[in-house]
Amino acid sequence: MQNRHPSMVTAEMLVQYYELNKQKKELEYKLNELKELFQQYFNEVVGTNTKGEITLDGYKLQRQVRKTERYNEEETVKRLEELKLIDLIQVVKKPDEKN
Numbered sequence: 233m234q235n236r237h238p239s240m241v242t243a244e245m246l247v248q249y250y251e252l253n254k255q256k257k258e259l260e261y262k263l264n265e266l267k268e269l270f271q272q273y274f275n276e277v278v279g280t281n282t283k284g285e286i287t288l289d290g291y292k293l294q295r296q297v298r299k300t301e302r303y304n305e306e307e308t309v310k311r312l313e314e315l316k317l318i319d320l321i322q323v324v325k326k327p328d329e330k331n
Contacts, residue, residue, distance in 0.1 A: 270295070 274284040274295045284295045312320050 270293060273286075274282070277286075278284040278295075281297055282295075283297050286293050309321055312318070
């Protein structure tokens with residue numbers, strides 16, 4: 233059976249949490265700076281929105297480009313129904329807001 237008593241929280245734990253959280257924020261800031269520099273590099277070397285890759289001293293840096301396509305839901309559902317592809321249409325149950 234699980235122990236239902238709360239664990240002991242100490243001042244040392246709080247200090248450690250505070251310090252680690254501060255380090256985490258600093259690391260995230262530095263990582264974001266580097267990511268921006270890498271993006272600028274690839275933009276200049278291979279162009280914007282273009283996949284790129286570089287290897288230096290055994291370390292490989294790649295930029296992947298993802299493309300997101302959006303569909304007009306009503307038109308897509310209508311077309312799927314016309315093609316008799318009903319199994320590709322999701323039915324969402326939700327409360328009737330009119331009543």
